[in-house]
Amino acid sequence: MEGISHVVIEVSDLNRSEEFYRELGFESLGPDHLPECGHHVSLRTASGQWLGLSESLEPRSLPETGVHQAYRVTASDRDVIGRKLAARQIDVHTHKEDRPSEEQDNFYFYDFDGNRVQLVVSNAESNGSGKVLAIDHAAVECHDLEWAEDFYVKVLGLAVEHRVGWSTADYVRAQLWGEGKEDMAPGTRRWDQRYTVMEQKRRIPRPNTHFFLRAGDSVLGIYLATQHRQEPPEKQIIGAPRIGLRVSRRALDETVKLLKERRFPVHGPVEHSASSPIVVSVYVKDPGANFLEICVPRD
């Protein structure tokens, strides 16, 4: 995988959200530009990645979970955005995540539909353009983390870059959160009700198990779901929200072969029309029923 090609999120009001994301620094490409996004508007980063805003009556944004999208901007542009958000009376949260590389990136807010946006700073100097430079990372939830790891590593060929919840160090750090001394992003920590009577305290703070995968120049976060949620219908393989992963044509064919060998229901490869920004896509759901699109963007 070379990186994230696009991210599709659900919003209830296309015009309002298009204006909001343009104000952040995305370039709008207008309506119905990406394949299989329903009634949508797409926007573009400086790096050529896309953000698809797909219209939905009940956007699946999962704000209380680890699910979020992270976009890269320059430090000075982030300050400007901070002021714009304040003017719109949108709170900026400064909670943290566990990845060491996100040390400077405790900057989160919610769009109108509860999609959590993180802004990470780039080392690049600002050229005054105010543009969103790239999609840095995106996170999804799964109800079975071992199966998810097996899928992303063995079938999609990604590598685990960072894990949280496997070590005592993470448990010790979670105690800080439990004491109110460290503000952590949703999905990274949880309160566990002990089922034994041996513990003096019935409720203890724990890290919520999750890991991050390196996907080319992007990162994917996979969080353990702490509640069961309704999955899309089993037969539905194309949907939103979804994450698009960029590959070469050869890698796409190899991936389709592996997916079919492992009996994952796959839709495609679908060759898109000559006017589409994507040449060919394969649609599949990960073990957490998250929609994925493995695709070859048009040059």
Add this chain to the structure above:
Amino acid sequence: MADVESLSHSAICVHDLREAEEFYCDVLGATLGGRVNFKTDDAIRGRSVHGSVILEDYLLALMVPRNFMPMPPEDQHRGAHGFRHAFRVSRNRFDEITNQLKGRNIAFEGPVEHPEKSPFGQSIYFKDPSGNFLEILWRRDEEANYPKPYITGVG
């Protein structure tokens, strides 16, 4: 009074489950057993993270404690409290294994000779990354048959 019928498993605490799994699999030749707290149902029930490794006929559960355990000194390879897990290899593989440990820069004490009349032949003593004491030995009675415990899973 309990008249236990067999060993089921034992559990040790490790500071990093992944590191411990790799150690027990690479160094001792274990295979991975079940793991807990990687599914939503485990999270809902407030279960702690633990895994297990299977060493031939032995189930060793690996628990992740909430606080760091006191580590024994670097150069101490046998437990102050005497607790350790000892695993048997056949005599003709013992030297090769000792060399492999050296090759992986795992510090150990030994080989230590046991008395002629003891069922043990020679032992080497070392630690896992979390300071748990381990021993590998060959036994003089290696021809004898031992009853194998029934492996139950964790989970």
